[in-house]
Amino acid sequence: MTESLRPSLLFWYGQFLSTFKLDGLALECYRRVTADNPRHQQAWSCIGYLLAEREQFDEAMRAFERAVAINPKDAPSLFNVAFLHQRLGRHEQAIEIMLRTIEIDPLVDRAWYGLGMSLVQLGRFEEAAARFEEAARLQPMNPYACYQLASVYHKLGRHGKVRAQYERVKGFDPRVAQRIQHEFGVHPK
Numbered sequence: 001m002t003e004s005l006r007p008s009l010l011f012w013y014g015q016f017l018s019t020f021k022l023d024g025l026a027l028e029c030y031r032r033v034t035a036d037n038p039r040h041q042q043a044w045s046c047i048g049y050l051l052a053e054r055e056q057f058d059e060a061m062r063a064f065e066r067a068v069a070i071n072p073k074d075a076p077s078l079f080n081v082a083f084l085h086q087r088l089g090r091h092e093q094a095i096e097i098m099l100r101t102i103e104i105d106p107l108v109d110r111a112w113y114g115l116g117m118s119l120v121q122l123g124r125f126e127e128a129a130a131r132f133e134e135a136a137r138l139q140p141m142n143p144y145a146c147y148q149l150a151s152v153y154h155k156l157g158r159h160g161k162v163r164a165q166y167e168r169v170k171g172f173d174p175r176v177a178q179r180i181q182h183e184f185g186v187h188p189k
Helices: 006-019 023-036 041-053 057-070 075-087 091-104 109-121 125-138 143-155 159-170 174-184
Strands: none
Touching (some): 006 023, 023 041, 041 057, 109 125, 143 159, 143 174, 159 174
16 A cells, blocks of 8 residues: 555544444544644544543643644634633633634534633623524524523523523423423423
């Protein structure tokens, strides 16, 4: 096999292994890909995902940062760096990187949602509501965005908007609607 073909085949073999939840073998494939081609951005991202699933956050962060260094305009890789900062309680860093992600690709609904979550952690509820609204606009059937909107509206004392989220979500996710109903005191009409 030619040397230029080897990283590509190993990468796709890693993808195949991941499909069957053989993550340890997949991780080894991706590591071999990056050993052969240190600029293989997708392989670094896959390494980051697998390490994050194992809660090896420092190593996962390094892998995602390598992916971003290769392609600084790759919104999914940037989002993953931000997500790990968020997971580690570094909300200011997460916010900064989520904003960069959105600047590159404003359609990444997870970045809007993640931005809202970090803003909530910092007690910036007004700003969080706007970010969750955008996440819900991009993904209208996202029950988590609706729930978080109801939560921040409840904290802001906007009970009519809490009810609106309840009414919205009950049509497509009754469990989340029930949670909103119980946690925020929404009474069915």
